[in-house]
Amino acid sequence: MIIAVDGPTASGKGTIARAIAAYFALPVLDTGLLYRAVGYQTQLNHGDPDNSTDALAACNFADSLLDDPALRYESTGGLASRVSVHPAVRKALFQRQVDFANQPGGAVLDGRDIGTVIAPYADAKLFVTASPEERARRRHAEMLGRGVEITYDTVLADIHARDARDTGRADAPLIRAGDALLLDNTALDRDAAIAAAIAFVEGKVAR
Numbered sequence: 001m002i003i004a005v006d007g008p009t010a011s012g013k014g015t016i017a018r019a020i021a022a023y024f025a026l027p028v029l030d031t032g033l034l035y036r037a038v039g040y041q042t043q044l045n046h047g048d049p050d051n052s053t054d055a056l057a058a059c060n061f062a063d064s065l066l067d068d069p070a071l072r073y074e075s076t077g078g079l080a081s082r083v084s085v086h087p088a089v090r091k092a093l094f095q096r097q098v099d100f101a102n103q104p105g106g107a108v109l110d111g112r113d114i115g116t117v118i119a120p121y122a123d124a125k126l127f128v129t130a131s132p133e134e135r136a137r138r139r140h141a142e143m144l145g146r147g148v149e150i151t152y153d154t155v156l157a158d159i160h161a162r163d164a165r166d167t168g169r170a171d172a173p174l175i176r177a178g179d180a181l182l183l184d185n186t187a188l189d190r191d192a193a194i195a196a197a198i199a200f201v202e203g204k205v206a207r
C-alpha cells in the first residue's frame with residue numbers, strides 16, 4: 001500500500017503522514033528532507049542554490065547529513081525550495097524516492113509531487129493544506145516556542161514566497177493530483193485532521 005501526502009509548507013502534511021504511517025505500521029519518508037539536504041550541502045560547498053550545476057553537485061550529500069538538526073532551520077527550507085526548482089536535482093533524487101515507495105509492504109511519502117510524479121499509482125493520495133495566514137500563525141507559534149525571534153509578518157512573507165516558488169516552477173510544481181483528497185485543515189485541530197486522513201485511507205484500502 002502506497003500513500004502519497006502532498007501539500008504546501010507548514011500545512012501539517014508531515015504530521016499527518018507520520019500519523020498515517022504509525023496507524024498502518026508503514027515506513028514513512030519526508031521527501032522535503034532530501035531537498036533540504038541538497039540545499040544545505042550546496043551552502044556547505046559555497047555553491048549558489050540558484051545555479052543548477054552547483055545544486056546538482058550537492059546531490060551526493062552523505063546520508064549522515066539527514067540527521068543534522070540544521071536541516072530543520074527555516075533558512076534551510078528556503079535553500080531547499082531554491083534547489084528543488086532545478087530539473088537535474090529532481091531527477092537525481094527521483095529513484096531514491098521511487099524505491100522507497102515501492103518497497104515490499106508499501107510506504108507513506110510526504111512532499112510536493114508524490115501523487116503526481118513519484119507515485120502517481122499510489123493507493124491513496126491526500127493534498128493537505130490550510131490558509132497561508134493559518135500556516136504562518138502555527139509556524140510562528142512553533143518558532144517562538146523554540147526561542148526563535150521572528151515576527152509573524154516575516155513568517156507569512158516567507159510562506160508566500162515558498163508557495164509561489166513551489167507552485168510556479170516548471171518541473172513537478174506543487175499541484176493537487178486530480179484523485180487526491182483535499183484536506184483543508186484551516187479550521188480543524190490536529191486530531192480532527194489526522195482522523196479525517198486515516199478515515200479516507202481506510203476507505204480506499206477497504207475498496
Ligand code: C5P
Pocket residue numbers: 009010031032033035036077080081082084110111112113114162166
Ligand atoms: O516539506 P519541506 O518544507 O521540508 O520542503 C522543503 C522544500 O523542498 C519545499 O519548499 C519544496 O520546494 C521542496 N520539495 C520539493 N518536492 C518535494 C519535497 C520538497 O520540491 N517532494
